[in-house]
Amino acid sequence: MTTTSPPAASSRAPLSSTASGAPRTAHRRRRRPARRHSTPLTIVMLAVLAYFLLPLFWLAVASTKSTEDLFTSFGLWFSHAPQLLENIRETVTHDDGVFLHWLLNTVLYSVGSALGAALLAACAGYGFAKYRFRGDNAAFSLVLGAIMIPTTALAIPTYLLFAKVDLVNTPWAIVLPSLVSPFGLYLMRIYAQDAVPDSLLEAARIDGAGELRIFCTIALRLLAPGLVTVVLFTLVATWNNYFLPLIMLNDPRLYPVTVGLSSWASQAVGGGSGANSNMLALVTTGSLLSIIPLVIAFLLLQRYWQSGLATGGVKQ
Amino acid sequence: MTATTAASTEDPRRAGPKRRRLGGPRHGAAGPLFVAPFMVLFLLMFLTPLGYAAYLSLFQERLIGGTTFVGLDNYVAALKDPLLAEGVLRVAAFFVIQVPLMLLLALLFALALDSGLLRLARVIRLGIFVPYAVPSVVATLMWGYLYGPDFGPFAQLGEKFGLPVPHFLSDGWMLSSLANVVTWEFVGYNMIILYAALRTVPKELYEAAAMDGAGAWRIARSIKLPALRPALMLTLLFSVIGSFQLFNEPKLLQDIAPDVIDSSYTANLYAYSLAFTGQQVNYAAAVSFLLGLVIVIFSYVVLFTANRRRTS
Secondary structure, three states: OOOOOOOOHHHHHHHHHOOOOOOOOOOOOOOOOOOOOOHHHHHHHHHHHHHHHHHHHHHHHHOOOOHHHHHHOOOOOOOOOOOHHHHHHHHHHHHHHHHHHHHHHHHHHHHHHHHHHHHHHHHHHHHHHHOOOOOHHHHHHHHHHHOOOOHHHHHHHHHHHHHHOOOOOOOHHHHHHHOOOHHHHHHHHHHHHHHOOHHHHHHHHHOOOOHHHHHHHHHHHHOHHHHHHHHHHHHHHHHHOOHHHHHHOOOHHHOOHHHHHHHHHHHHHHOOOOOOOOHHHHHHHHHHHHHHHHHHHHHHOHHHHHHHHHHHHHOO | OHHHHHHHHHHHHHHHHHHHHOOOHHHOOHHHHHHHHHHHHHHHHHHHHHHHHHHHOOEEEEOOOEEEEOOOHHHHHHHHOHHHHHHHHHHHHHHHHHHHHHHHHHHHHHHHHHOOOOOOHHHHHHHHHHHHHOOHHHHHHHHHHHHOOOOOHHHHHHHHHOOOOOOOOOOOOHHHHHHHHHHHHHHHHHHHHHHHHHHOOOHHHHHHHHHOOOOHHHHHHHHHHHHHHHHHHHHHHHHHHHHHOOOHHHHHHHHHOOOOOOOOOOHHHHHHHHHHOOOOHHHHHHHHHHHHHHHHHHHHHHHHHHHHHHHO
16 A cells, blocks of 8 residues: 555545545544444445345245246235245156256265365375475476466366266266365465474374374364365355356256256246246246255355455465 | 554564475475375366367368368467457456456455444345355346346336336346346455455554554555455456356356357357357367466466555
């Protein structure tokens, strides 16, 4: 920042004039412990909150409607004949319960990738943080540079390679590329630097513990909070992944829920006007069902997000 | 000034000596072994596809003579390709408008949360963050239906009260509509990164500044913003990478607005169409390689200019 000189009282007027839509509570005498709430700011932020929750509210409402009601009733309120259970039943039984396959696939792909990626990143991050060896900096820089390589630029050549070794249209096509997380490695290295004290490692070595044993019994435990963060990151990335499964899979039974829902959505557009299809209701109900587990997991684990992102955002 | 330098130099000073003290050659074999599994997969899943794309991009499939080596012809063609240029320009425009807006909002929200002035701060924080848990596919489907002229509530309200509601899925509005979806998805995520960085600023700094007579905005400008710089860089970097490979949102909205979003609407969509509907694998490889290059260069430019501004 340009103005880093000690603050003076004279600079207060221009500062507060730039503060459009912001709290006018910048009184110099206000102390931290005696904190007061600002009602205008709270109202502004509640309006912001409404914007972020609006689509989710719409989705919850839409899931209770038949396709016909979606068109005939007001979008942001319930229709006269709510049929959430009917919609759920139809969603999970449509096409021999393919939706449940999608959910299960998504869980398998994302949990498998997340655990594998976190373990690999922890191992390597610890290796980079606590050992010096020839080429370590070069190797780490190489991986760090790869953070910038867009995964979608890799997806097409990866598909072509996998096609050669018959990995296309198998779960491995989704899991294998997701196992490598350069950002996860970066986080784990930073985390390991501080979380695993060298003195502890030295002490364990003096006690005659092997390096692998030190890692498994001491380091891994200390790394656990960072590990959770990487698990969450990869979990969300794989759960949300659309491009990779879209190109890798063509058997609907192997789809994750993202690709499955989008295929239903195209069908709904294609035959949407016809009265024979209730596809639109299935898309909305399926969307709702698919985000509920992740939203709950998110809210329960949110403190890990914050600590993990703090590690990534502060130390650079 | 004193406060900010103290905060920013603390970290290297702590890490410096520790790093130097680290293990000598005694347990030299363990380090490479810990790193090996990751590096092997990295080689297979990152460098090999990258190399393969580079290799493929040097060939062309021709009706006569099959696949032949053509050198950089694909790249020359790609650079001259108006469809690719259009797609890249479109995502560049998207980046220039959407990213600053999103980061500014994330910054304002993070500062508001950190100010301690909010009631229900926890609810607000979680509520803004929740969209990040929603897959972009679902987010786009939801917004697509909300935008829609048939049963979208905006169109319904407009009709009821006789208000002119913009046609969100029309040619003129599409990029803004996409920007809204992406902003909705990622403001919370960026906000949490910034908020987390703010939480690590020692409370004593604020107290000292308040003692010196600094108001809330003064503290925000002179202490909080400098402390946020690394976090802002991180969010900016992620945003560069994210916006240039924009794919999911336009791909899904293509279904409901096929006249507006063609197969080369974004660069990434173009590469996808080339490879999977056009079967022009070699050309697609060149395009995705070029796109990757654009993103890497752009990331470096962004990082470089932002870092230089700090030292000046």
